[in-house]
Amino acid sequence: MLWPHLRAAYNFARWLVRNEHDAEDVVQESFVKAFQGLERFRGGDARVWLLAIVRNTAMTLLRRRRSEAAWPVDQAASEPVDLAADPETAVIESGRRRQLRAAIEHLPDEFRETLILRELEGLSYKEIAGVLNVPMGTVMSRLARARDLLMRGLAAERGAR
Amino acid sequence: MNCHEAEPLLHPYIDGELDAATAVGVERHIEECGACGRYFREIEELRREIRAAGLEFSPRPALARRVAAAGRASAQSAQWWRRPFAWTAVAAALAALLVMLVLPTRGPRVGRSEQEIVDAHVRSLIGSHLLDVPSSDHHTVKPWFQGKLNFSPDVPDLAAQGFVLVGGRLDVMDGAPVAAIVYRRRDHVINVFVSPGAGADTRLSVGASQGYNLVYWNQGGLRYRTISDLNSAELRAFAELVKGH
Numbered sequence A: 001m002l003w004p005h006l007r008a009a010y011n012f013a014r015w016l017v018r019n020e021h022d023a024e025d026v027v028q029e030s031f032v033k034a035f036q037g038l039e040r041f042r043g044g045d046a047r048v049w050l051l052a053i054v055r056n057t058a059m060t061l062l063r064r065r066r067s068e069a070a071w072p073v074d075q076a077a078s079e080p081v082d083l084a085a086d087p088e089t090a091v092i093e094s095g096r097r098r099q100l101r102a103a104i105e106h107l108p109d110e111f112r113e114t115l116i117l118r119e120l121e122g123l124s125y126k127e128i129a130g131v132l133n134v135p136m137g138t139v140m141s142r143l144a145r146a147r148d149l150l151m152r153g154l155a156a157e158r159g160a161r
Numbered sequence B: 001m002n003c004h005e006a007e008p009l010l011h012p013y014i015d016g017e018l019d020a021a022t023a024v025g026v027e028r029h030i031e032e033c034g035a036c037g038r039y040f041r042e043i044e045e046l047r048r049e050i051r052a053a054g055l056e057f058s059p060r061p062a063l064a065r066r067v068a069a070a071g072r073a074s075a076q077s078a079q080w081w082r083r084p085f086a087w088t089a090v091a092a093a094l095a096a097l098l099v100m101l102v103l104p105t106r107g108p109r110v111g112r113s114e115q116e117i118v119d120a121h122v123r124s125l126i127g128s129h130l131l132d133v134p135s136s137d138h139h140t141v142k143p144w145f146q147g148k149l150n151f152s153p154d155v156p157d158l159a160a161q162g163f164v165l166v167g168g169r170l171d172v173m174d175g176a177p178v179a180a181i182v183y184r185r186r187d188h189v190i191n192v193f194v195s196p197g198a199g200a201d202t203r204l205s206v207g208a209s210q211g212y213n214l215v216y217w218n219q220g221g222l223r224y225r226t227i228s229d230l231n232s233a234e235l236r237a238f239a240e241l242v243k244g245h
Helices: A003-017 A020-040 A046-069 A072-078 A095-105 A109-120 A125-132 A136-159 B003-014 B020-032 B034-053 B061-074 B086-102 B112-126 B138-145 B232-243
Strands: B164-173 B176-185 B188-196 B205-209 B212-219 B222-228
Touching (some): A003 A020, A003 A109, A020 A046, A046 A109, A095 A109, A109 A125, A109 A136, A109 B034, A136 B003, B003 B034, B020 B034, B112 B164, B112 B188, B112 B205, B112 B212, B138 B164, B164 B188, B176 B232, B188 B232, B205 B232, B212 B232, B222 B232
Antiparallel strands (some): B205 B212
């Protein structure tokens, strides 16, 4: 019931925390939570349910990382690893693709998560609302804002070169 | 539709979230309006670029092993083969399999009633309405039905045999309220529909429909119909357990 969604869980976690190591930790923790909660699962969409757990787990980790980052001592260790510097993505990408990836990566959390669920995971507004625990109207406005920000960011980057 | 009305609808239009009438209105507007048409094509272009870029990350194969190991470690106490009586369920499943191999399978009851069971089962899986009373405690589930139905279904505790009670709900079948008791075995949901108006046949009757296995029987003036995507031997073993309780 949950295994078919491992790839989606990982992709989502990876875009939220923005490095491989943390994403794997988030997925592991989320699956353990989900296995434990399986008997309380009230039916409905297992993918939405699992992605909601992934999101909460990732957000907890990000909050912890950011509060740690407020302490100068830990700053270097707790800065999110930039995807471009990640060995997995250090393969030579086309300039445009790298720009696109970086632009999405730099979107604020609430716009990035909405965009990823819609464009990469293909979730409907209703499903996204379920994962993020927000009304559908919020999904609609965040998605519009995410796309606008992305288009503006890319235009600025590309226009400048 | 003017720009003021159309603009907030462009994104839901692109995402296929609008009803047909509104979608037609937006479509007409972006054909007529230069600015909105341009904006629409920009979003479309962005979406095309994202799709073409293949930005999805795939997990390393090692992650599945790692997650499975962590899941096992956390669920060690729940490992079914370490539970008492678990082997009884396995033996019952094997016995049921033998019976089914040796005896010719009785044909399923056909027709509307069977379709109703499959529909009710599928409905419970795709909707949010699997449970009205989520509880693994049979002392909670059984009383819940009292007062809601004019009969009292038995809700046996079969956790020791590997069938975990998940809860119960009211459902409607053939136009009459029925008790639906929900169990889980591994990832398989089992619905047990209990309704009054039993026939005389107390033997188990086995069927299959649309990929689901079904087992029926009558007992104590009640009609039991159970359905699951669980394999038929285990579902039959489950039915024996419910019946023998």
